[in-house]
Amino acid sequence: MMNFVFLICVLLVYLIFSFNKMVDGKNKVDNAWSQVDVQLKRRFDLVPNLVETVKGAAAHEKNTLDDVTRARNNYLQSQSPEEIMKANKQMTSALTRLLAVAENYPDLKANVAFTNLQTELSRIEDKIAYSRQFYNDTVMKFNKTILMFPNNLFASTFGFKKIKYFNTDESERSTPKVEF
DSSP, X not given: OHHHXXXXXXXXXHHHHHHHHHHHHHHHHHHHHHXXXXXXXXXXXXXXXXXXXXXHHOTTOHHHHHHHHHHHHHHHHOOSHHHHHHHHHHHHHHHHHHHHHHTTOHHHHHOHHXXXXXXXHHHHHHHHHHHHHHHHHHHHHHHHHHXXXXXXXXXXXXXXXXXXXXXXXXXXXSOOOOOO
């Protein structure tokens, strides 16, 4: 009888330890996502200035400018990480086209405000890449924790589910083709 009570106590301590480890992992994932979201917000806040600068020099490039604005609006309306990731893919595509359009306008490339915005965008893109990497590393650790035996036996009972990575869209993997 004493052995049974001891076994139950050990099992209970293990469950508490494992549960706390999963909660800690989930909190780290949430924090990592928050860092990604902060950098994406910085990027999306910079976009109106970039659009206005390009608009003056390339007024007839309305479709590209509209796509950038639409992607920004989709981001602002996004609620879930999945929606934010989708809006990010739209923005990446639209910004690629916008910067390609800017290449056609020498006056715009010489514009100090445009150059400063382009430099800031480049810095933000680097921070986004780092934040995405950190997020994905954190997600990997969390997923590993909940999928490994014996945690996998009760992780779903406690409401822990595998979290999706912030994947790179296929269009982001290939080198953009810029034609003049």
